[in-house]
Every structure is written in C-alpha cells, then in structure tokens.
Amino acid sequence: MCKFxxxxxNKQIVxxxxxxxxxxxGNVIHVLHGVQGKLGYLPAEVQEFIAMQLHMPVSQxxxxxxxxxxxxxxxxxxYPIDVCLGTACxxxxxxxVLEEFKRALGIGEGQTTPxxxxxxxxxxxxxxxxxxxxxxIGEKVYGRLTPxxxxxxxxxxANM
Amino acid sequence: xxxxxxxxxxxxxxxxxKGTTILQAAKGIGIEIPTLCHxxxxxxxxxxxxxxxxxxVVEVEGSKNLVPACYTQVxxxxxxxxxxxxxxxxxRTVVDLILSDxxxxxxxxxxxxxxxxxxxxxxxxxxxxxYAGEMSTYKKDISPAIIRDMNKCIMCRRCExxxxxxxxxxxxSGINRGFSAVVGTxxxxxxxxxxxxxxxxxxxxxxxxALSEVDNTRDVMKAxxxxxxxxxxxxxxxxxxxxxxxxxxxxxxRVTGKMVTALRKLGFDYVFDTDFAADLTIMEEGTEMLDRxxxxxxxxxxxxxxxxxxxxxxxxxxxxTYYPDMLDVPSTAKSPMMMFGAIAKTxxxxxxxxxxxxxxxxxxxxxxxxxxxxQRDEFKVNGNPDVDYSLTTRELADMIRYLGIKFENLxxxxxxxxxxxxxxxxxxxxxxxxxxxxxxxxxxxxxTKQTLAKVDFTELRGLSGxxxxxxxFNGTPIHIGIAHGLGNARKLLDKVRSGEAQFHxxxxxxxxxxxxxxxxxxxxxxDFSKVEKRLNAIYEEDAAMPLRKSHENPYIQQLYKExxxxxxxxxxxxxxxxxxxxxxxxxxxx
Numbered sequence: 001m002c003k004f005x006x007x008x009x010n011k012q013i014v015x016x017x018x019x020x021x022x023x024x025x026g027n028v029i030h031v032l033h034g035v036q037g038k039l040g041y042l043p044a045e046v047q048e049f050i051a052m053q054l055h056m057p058v059s060q061x062x063x064x065x066x067x068x069x070x071x072x073x074x075x076x077x078x079y080p081i082d083v084c085l086g087t088a089c090x091x092x093x094x095x096x097v098l099e100e101f102k103r104a105l106g107i108g109e110g111q112t113t114p115x116x117x118x119x120x121x122x123x124x125x126x127x128x129x130x131x132x133x134x135x136x137i138g139e140k141v142y143g144r145l146t147p148x149x150x151x152x153x154x155x156x157x158a159n160m
Numbered sequence: 161x162x163x164x165x166x167x168x169x170x171x172x173x174x175x176x177x178k179g180t181t182i183l184q185a186a187k188g189i190g191i192e193i194p195t196l197c198h199x200x201x202x203x204x205x206x207x208x209x210x211x212x213x214x215x216x217v218v219e220v221e222g223s224k225n226l227v228p229a230c231y232t233q234v235x236x237x238x239x240x241x242x243x244x245x246x247x248x249x250x251x252r253t254v255v256d257l258i259l260s261d262x263x264x265x266x267x268x269x270x271x272x273x274x275x276x277x278x279x280x281x282x283x284x285x286x287x288x289x290x291y292a293g294e295m296s297t298y299k300k301d302i303s304p305a306i307i308r309d310m311n312k313c314i315m316c317r318r319c320e321x322x323x324x325x326x327x328x329x330x331x332x333s334g335i336n337r338g339f340s341a342v343v344g345t346x347x348x349x350x351x352x353x354x355x356x357x358x359x360x361x362x363x364x365x366x367x368x369x370a371l372s373e374v375d376n377t378r379d380v381m382k383a384x385x386x387x388x389x390x391x392x393x394x395x396x397x398x399x400x401x402x403x404x405x406x407x408x409x410x411x412x413x414r415v416t417g418k419m420v421t422a423l424r425k426l427g428f429d430y431v432f433d434t435d436f437a438a439d440l441t442i443m444e445e446g447t448e449m450l451d452r453x454x455x456x457x458x459x460x461x462x463x464x465x466x467x468x469x470x471x472x473x474x475x476x477x478x479x480x481t482y483y484p485d486m487l488d489v490p491s492t493a494k495s496p497m498m499m500f501g502a503i504a505k506t507x508x509x510x511x512x513x514x515x516x517x518x519x520x521x522x523x524x525x526x527x528x529x530x531x532x533x534x535q536r537d538e539f540k541v542n543g544n545p546d547v548d549y550s551l552t553t554r555e556l557a558d559m560i561r562y563l564g565i566k567f568e569n570l571x572x573x574x575x576x577x578x579x580x581x582x583x584x585x586x587x588x589x590x591x592x593x594x595x596x597x598x599x600x601x602x603x604x605x606x607x608t609k610q611t612l613a614k615v616d617f618t619e620l621r622g623l624s625g626x627x628x629x630x631x632x633f634n635g636t637p638i639h640i641g642i643a644h645g646l647g648n649a650r651k652l653l654d655k656v657r658s659g660e661a662q663f664h665x666x667x668x669x670x671x672x673x674x675x676x677x678x679x680x681x682x683x684x685x686x687d688f689s690k691v692e693k694r695l696n697a698i699y700e701e702d703a704a705m706p707l708r709k710s711h712e713n714p715y716i717q718q719l720y721k722e723x724x725x726x727x728x729x730x731x732x733x734x735x736x737x738x739x740x741x742x743x744x745x746x747x748x749x750x
Contacts, residue, residue, distance in 0.1 A: 044347050057330025057355065059346040066335045 004075070006045040013038050014046060018053040025056040028064060032071055041075045077112045077119035079157055084134045086125035093146070094133035098122060100147035101135070104154060117157070167238040182218060182229040182240055193218060193242050194251065194280055196258075197316035198230040199365055199686045201326070203623060204645065204672050208321035208365075213314070214254045215280060218242045226250055252284050258314050260291035261339075262368070269312070271369035274683050277314060278368075294339065303352040305374055305531040306363060310342050312370040319343055319362035319371060326672065327646040329478070331356035355481055355746050359474035359646065359670040360528025360679025365686075373528045373680065376549045377559050383520040383548070384427040390512075391520045392430040393423050394500045394579070397438065398526040398590030398675035399553045401697035405682040405690070406557035407567040412693030414701055417572020422560050423524075424573065433575045434523065435582030437500035438589045438598070440719070441471065442710035444736050445493040445595075446602040447727040449665055453607075453638075456664075464489050466641065466656065466663035469595045471495045473533035474670030476740065478646050483653055484744040492737040496589065497523050497530060498539050500579065501546030502735045507723045508579060516544055523550045526590070526678030529670070538738055552680025578715040584615075584708035587701040592644035592674035593620040593627065594698065596667035600631055600640070601709045608634040615708045621699070623673060623692065626652050628663075641666040644674050 017034040021027035031050055036042050042065055051058035065071040083089075083098040098120075102108060105118055112119040128134050131143025135153075142153055164175045169186050176185045186193050197213035200206065211231035218229045221239040226247060229240075241247065258277065266272050298310035315334075320343050323332040331354040335344040345354040363371045383391050404413035423431045449467045456463040468490040470476060476495075479486060494502065501521050509519050523530065527550070533539070534547040551559075560567055575581070585601050588594030597620045604612055619629040620640065625648035631638045641663040643652040649668045655661035671677045676694035677684075684690040707713060724732045 047346070057324065057333065057346075059330055059333035059335075059344075059354070060324075062346040063333035063335045067337045067341075069337075 004043045004045065006049060010039065010046070011049065014049050015053065018050065023053055023055075025054045028054055028056065028061060029068075032061075032065060036071060041072045043073060043075075072110070074110065074112055074119070075116065078117050079137050079160075080119045080121065082121050082123045082126075082136045084124070084126055084132070084136075085122045086129070086132075088125075088129035089133040092132045094135075096147050097133055097135060097145045097150065100150040104150055118154075165234045165236055165238075167234050167236070167240065169240045170242055176234055178233075180234050182220075182227070182232050182234060182238075183216060185234050186229065186240070186242060191242055193229045194283065195230055196276060196280065196314070196367060197318065199316075199318040199321065199367075201672055201686065201688045203688060204326070204625065206322065206326045206672075208316070208318045210317055213258070213316060215251055217247060217250050217254070219244050219247050248284070251280075252286060255280050255284055255286060256290050259286070259289045260293050261296055262314065263295070263311050264289065269369040270307075270372040270375065271366075275369060276367035276685065296339075296342070298342065301351050302374065303350065303356065303358065303532075304535050305358040305528045306351060306356070306360060307372050307374055308351055309370055309372070310344070312368050313342055314368055314370070315341060315343065316367060317343060318365040318367065322361045322365045323356075325647065327357070327359055327361055327670070328650050329355055329357055329359070329646060332362065353746070357474050357477035357481060357646070357670070358529040358532045359478075361671060362679075363528055364671075364677075364679045364681070364683065367685075373552055373555070374531055375555065376531065376551055377555050377562075379549050380522050380551060380559070381562075383522070389518055389520050390429050390514050391427070391522060392432055392504060392579075393428040393522045393524060394432045394434040394437070394497065394504075395419060395423070395524045396434045396497065396526055396590065396675060397587050397594075397698065397701070398678060398681065398694065399524050399556070401590065401676060401694040401701065402526065402553055402681045403557060404568075406554065407560075409568060410693070411690035412697040414697050415567075416701070417574070418567060418570040419556075420575055421570045421573045422556075422565055422567060425565055425570075426559055426563060428522070430576045430579075432500070432504070432579040433582050433586075434496050434500055434525075435586035435589070436579045436713070436715065437496040437503065438471075438586035439582055439710035439713045439716050440499050440503070440736065441493055441496045441589075441595075442585060442598050442602050443716060443720070443727045444499075444732060445469065445491045446599045446606065446710070448491050448493060449599060450603050450607055451728065453603075453664060457636075466639075466666045467491050468665070469599075469667045470738075471589065471595055472669050472671075472675075473527070473529040474646070475649065475668045477529065477532075477743070478649065478670065479653075480740055480743040481747050482650070482744070483657070484742040486653070486657065487740045487742065490740065492739065494539075494736055494738045495533065496586075497525065497550070498533065498546055498738070499736050501534070501539065503719070504579060505541070505544075505546055506735060507719065516541065520548045521546065523547050524553065524556045525550050526553050526675045526681045527671075528552060528679040530680070553678075554680060554682060557682070578718065581713060581715045582705075583710055583713050584702035584705035585710045586713075587705060588698055590675040591621070591695045591698040592669050593622065593642045593667060594674060595669075596620055596640055596642060596665060598710060599665070600638075602711045604631070604633055605709065605711070607636075610634060612709070623695070625672075628661075638665065639663045643667075644669040644677075645672045646670050 047061045051061045133145050135142050163178045166175045193216050196215040199208040211228045216229040217226035219241040296311050301308040320332045400416040404415040470490040530550040534550050539546045585598035597617045627642040643649040673691040677691040
C-alpha cells in the first residue's frame with residue numbers, strides 16, 4: 001500500500017469540493033463527506049488542506065473527523081468488510097462472526113490489512129434483519145453467517 | 161419598563177433587564193451560585209457557557225427539572241431557589257460524577273489550593289467518591305512553557321474558548337467522542353508542534369490542574385544554593401501590582417518594596433528591575449520609530465509602517481505564525497526581559513568581573529510565554545542563555561511560601577543599582593497602551609525638541625479591545641493603534657494588511673488588559689475586575705515616580721555613555737535587537 005500523497009491531482013479534487021460549498025467553514029461537515037467520498041479517507045494532510053481552504057483551525061477539522069465514526073483517517077481496503085452489530089444480528093451471534101473476521105485477517109476493528117485488500121468495520125443494521133447475522137463486503141451482502149463460514153467468504157476474494 | 165423582568169430568588173424580589181441569566185441576576189443581589197464550566201471576562205466579550213457541568217443547577221417553581229443558572233434566562237414571575245436540599249444533592253452528585261474520572265492526587269497537584277473543583281468538593285462536603293469506573297489515561301504533554309495533564313481535564317472547555325474565541329490561535333479543540341472526548345490539538349500532536357503561541361491564557365482559564373505552567377522553582381533554588389553562582393533577579397512591572405493577591409491582599413495593592421525585600425530574603429545576590437530594561441527598550445524602540453517616521457515623512461518609500469511593539473513573546477509567536485508577510489513590520493528591539501539579560505551578562509558582568517557561566521539571571525514575569533522566550537536560540541551565546549530561568553508571579557509566591565516568609569508583614573526596600581533604577585514610563589509597560597505611551601513620551605521630546613507639558617496621554621489608556629488615537633507631535637499628527645488579546649490584534653492587523661487602516665505605530669499585547677492580565681499572574685478565576693484594579697495600580701505606580709520619561713533615567717544615560725554608544729548604534733544593535741522567523745508552516749487554517 002503506497003503512502004498518501006497530497007499531489008496536485010488530489011489538491012484539485014479537494015479544492016473543487018470546498019468551492020462547491022462556497023469555501024465556508026460552516027459547511028465543513030459537507031466538505032469532509034464529499035472529500036472522503038472521492039478519496040476514500042481523510043489523512044492529516046487532507047484535513048490541513050481543507051482547513052486552509054475554509055479558513056478554520058485544523059484542530060477543529062480534526063475535532064469533527066475524530067467525533068463522527070463515519071469519518072476515517074485510515075484508508076479502507078479494496079474490499080471493505082462491514083459486520084452488522086444491530087440488535088437482530090447481534091442476538092444471532094454476529095459478535096462471534098466479527099471475532100472470526102478479526103482472527104482470520106489479523107486486524108482489529110477500524111483497521112486495514114497491510115496489503116490494503118481488506119478493511120474491517122462494524123455498523124448498525126443494513127435493513128436485512130431477516131438474513132441475520134449479516135456482513136457486507138463492498139456492495140455484496142452475506143446472510144446467515146456463522147464463524148466457520150468466514151474462511152469460505154474470504155476465499156472468494158483470494159484471486160481478485 | 162417593558163424590558164424589565166420581575167422575579168423572586170431565594171425570597172428576594174427583584175427586577176432585571178430581559179435576557180439576564182439567573183446566575184447574573186443572583187450575583188446582582190449578592191447570592192453566589194457555584195459554577196465550574198462557566199468563565200467570563202467581563203467587558204472583553206469573552207464567555208464560555210456550554211452549560212455542560214451542571215454544577216450551577218437551581219430549582220425553578222413549576223419546572224419539573226432543575227435548570228442550569230448560567231444558561232437559563234429569567235422570565236416574568238419566575239420563583240428561583242438556589243440552595244434547596246434537592247439542589248445541593250444534585251450538585252453533590254454532579255461533582256461526585258466528575259471526580260469519578262479525576263485523579264485524586266490533590267496533595268501533589270500544581271493547582272492544589274487554587275483548584276475550583278477542589279473548592280466545590282470542599283464546599284459541598286464530599287467525603288467519598290461513590291462512582292468507581294474507568295479512568296482516562298493520557299500522557300503528559302510538556303511544551304517549553306505549558307504542561308497539559310489531560311487526565312485532570314473535566315471538559316469545561318474554557319481553554320478551548322480562550323484559545324479560539326479570545327486569542328484566535330485555534331490550537332485547541334474538543335476531539336474524539338464519548339468517554340474518549342478530551343480537549344486536544346489537531347491529530348493529538350504535541351502542543352509544541354501545534355499552532356500554540358504559548359500565551360498561556362488556557363492555563364489562566366483552567367479551573368483544575370489539567371493545564372499549568374512549567375515549574376522552574378527547583379532550578380532557581382538549586383542555583384541559589386550553589387555558592388559558585390552569582391544569582392540576580394529582574395522583576396517585570398506587572399508583578400508588583402498583583403503579587404500581593406497571593407497573600408490575601410486586595411487586588412491592585414502595590415507591593416514593590418515588599419517584593420524586593422522578599423527577593424533578598426530568598427537569597428538573590430542582586431535584586432534588579434526589568435523596568436530598567438523597559439526604559440532601555442524605549443530608547444531603542446523609540447529611536448527606531450523616529451527613524452522610520454522621519455524617513456517616511458521625507459518620502460522614503462522603502463520604510464515599512466506602522467512600527468509595532470515587540471515586547472510580548474506571545475505576540476511575537478503569533479505574528480511569526482500568522483503574519484509571515486509582515487515580519488519586517490514589528491520593531492527589531494528585544495523585549496525588556498531579554499535586553500536586561502543581554503546587558504547583565506555583558507556590561508554588568510564585566511564590571512563586576514563575573515564570567516558569563518557563573519552568572520545566573522532569573523526573571524519574575526506575569527507571563528507563561530516568557531519561559532519559551534528565554535529558551536529561544538537567538539538569545540543564547542555559546543549555548544548559555546541571556547536569561548536562565550523565567551518564573552511566573554505565582555511561582556515567586558510559591559517560593560516565598562516555601563521559606564515561610566510572612567509577605568504582608570515585610571518592610572519595604574529598594575532595588576539595587578544600576579540595573580534597578582527606572583522611570584514611570586517603564587512602570588506602565590504592564591498595562592495595555594503603556595508601552596506606546598512610554599514611547600510617545602520619549603519620541604515626542606526627541607522629535608519636537610520640546611519638553612512635554614503633560615506626560616499623561618490618557619487617550620491611549622483604557623480597556624476596550626482595539627483602540628485608535630491620534631497624538632499631536634507639535635503639528636504632525638501621529639496615528640496610534642492599540643490592541644490587547646490576540647483576537648483583537650488580528651482585527652487590527654487584518655485592517656493594516658488590507659490597507660483599510662493606516663497607523664504610524666501599533667502596540668499589541670497578547671493577554672487581555674496587557675501584562676496585568678497575564679497568564680502567569682495570580683488566578684483571577686474569571687473575575688476581570690481584579691485585572692482592572694491591577695491596571696489602575698500600574699498608573700499609580702507611574703504617577704508616584706520622580707522621573708517619568710525613559711530618556712531621563714540617569715543610569716540609562718550612563719549605560720549609553722560607558723558602553724553602548726548611540727541608541728540603535730552598532731553595539732546596541734548587536735546586543736539589543738533581534739530578528740524574526742517565519743513559522744507559518746505550523747499554520748494551516750487561519
């Protein structure tokens with residue numbers, strides 16, 4: 001995985017998002033949403049650049065990024081895994097499924113594998129409670145998971 | 161009187177203007193409601209009122225829940241009870257919960273005895289901490305001037321308010337969420353690496369021991385106990401009008417003579433005065449100002465105006481960080497503290513035959529940023545600093561207590577010569593507008609070659625955040641700008657940068673009120689009237705001096721004759737002037 005570089009191309013992306021919100025500090029949450037949508041995550045360099053564009057202290061930008069769990073400072077993997085910990089999934093054992101993903105990938109919640117292939121996060125309900133417990137990988141939904149199904153699910157991505 | 165609201169507080173009937181909070185209304189009739197997160201600098205437009213600590217809750221008849229007094233506005237016919245059993249029990253629970261994540265190491269806490277949380281726990285009679293639970297574990301962050309111990313943070317966010325609203329420095333912000341929420345820097349970097357300018361107003365505002373200044377009292381005591389060292393001390397003008405508060409004296413008590421006696425008792429070999437160097441600063445800065453003005457009036461387009469004062473280390477850090485395009489605008493004159501160090505370790509040390517290494521220069525300052533200033537590399541010779549240690553007014557008070565000295569009973573004594581003699585112009589350096597008034601007194605006489613009929617320039621005095629005045633230099637109008645508090649400085653500087661306002665000279669102090677409201681002064685706990693009383697005392701100090709213009713100080717005249725030559729001459733430049741650095745790489749947003 002290569003290190004993030006705030007090159008001219010990325011600067012252009014951030015500048016456009018900031019401009020689309022009038023470069024206003026009051027719109028910082030929208031800006032962060034927009035930029036994370038395009039870059040995948042919000043590394044420190046990007047937050048500094050956003051602070052500069054919006055004329056606000058970078059400490060406050062970081063305050064917002066660190067407050068909302070939606071924002072992330074670590075790049076998501078090529079295949080982002082989200083395990084549902086909503087009530088229905090949880091009572092049917094999604095916590096054990098999560099533990100198995102952690103063990104199989106060797107990473108914790110909110111982390112990305114060193115090769116940048118998988119990242120692991122949790123969420124609260126994807127609206128597929130009938131399939132509980134549920135996990136999503138990218139756009140694909142996996143239902144009625146058990147811990148011993150995890151290896152098989154990951155194997156689908158072995159050669160991708 | 162439709163804008164007046166009638167209400168009852170604790171059986172007192174009163175009328176207050178619409179928009180008044182219960183807290184303000186109660187205070188007006190002498191009822192104290194305890195507060196913790198609330199912090200207000202009256203008259204300076206600064207108020208921290210998150211309504212989050214819930215210590216100020218009161219009972220309002222007809223309201224199901226208790227309401228926070230700091231946040232709730234009065235309404236017609238309201239009946240308020242500030243100290244019912246229900247209220248007291250609620251306050252106890254609130255403080256108990258705060259203490260559940262607060263280290264109970266009060267015995268060794270730098271804030272012990274001055275801590276607002278400790279006082280609340282005492283006043284409410286807490287005898288045990290009921291709620292045992294998870295405790296925060298943060299690493300201490302030690303910058304050259306400020307220590308952050310976030311395990312003690314109670315999230316009142318006073319520091320965040322002064323850093324952002326008052327100083328517009330933006331180093332601190334609330335970060336993370338839930339139990340991990342804390343006031344911190346961007347990316348949790350060290351304070352030293354952030355945009356912090358070390359003004360220390362966060363330390364002045366912190367109700368607990370989460371923010372404190374670096375303690376140098378041990379270093380100074382070690383030096384005092386080393387027989388090989390000659391240890392001398394200099395005291396800033398604002399210290400003598402505030403030190404008494406630490407010993408229960410009235411704010412604004414002038415304790416110059418007692419302070420000198422106390423410093424001798426502490427064992428300093430010579431007790432000198434930063435005021436001497438303030439007079440020297442006026443000679444240098446005043447000369448530089450006149451030189452720039454004269455060249456400007458003669459049509460020299462290369463002259464940068466306005467000239468700005470450069471005595472305040474928080475302000476110097478601020479313009480180095482935020483106004484790198486204006487580095488050639490401030491005066492190059494060092495601050496009085498650094499000028500004193502430079503003269504003490506050359507002129508004076510040579511006179512007495514003391515080597516630089518055996519001389520320890522200590523300063524007593526109303527300031528936290530001075531600790532950083534004396535560590536700056538450009539103020540060192542072969543690694544040996546011109547000023548070795550800078551103590552705050554509070555640290556001096558601590559040392560006086562260590563020795564069991566009864567400060568209030570001390571008799572008066574005088575500073576040593578020659579570096580202890582000064583004029584009234586130097587005394588007013590401690591008040592906002594004072595440096596520029598002192599410079600005006602000297603510049604006027606040097607420029608017009610006439611004696612001032614009246615040395616008091618009252619148009620330069622006052623406490624409003626940004627002030628403008630025009631002084632008549634015998635037919636030549638000189639426009640002067642003054643700002644105190646860095647947010648106010650930013651307003652003034654932005655006008656200068658855009659060309660909207662034009663000044664010949666500007667004075668800026670980082671702290672509200674100038675040095676009298678400095679971060680190293682006794683804690684005022686948000687009672688700004690104390691700062692005002694110190695400010696008035698500064699002008700009394702000036703009025704009581706036989707000499708009130710810096711260029712009339714005979715020891716300054718002697719110093720130039722024997723050693724320095726001309727003001728702004730070669731030697732003066734070498735010893736008394738400095739240069740500034742572009743630190744804008746730290747600043748992203750502002």
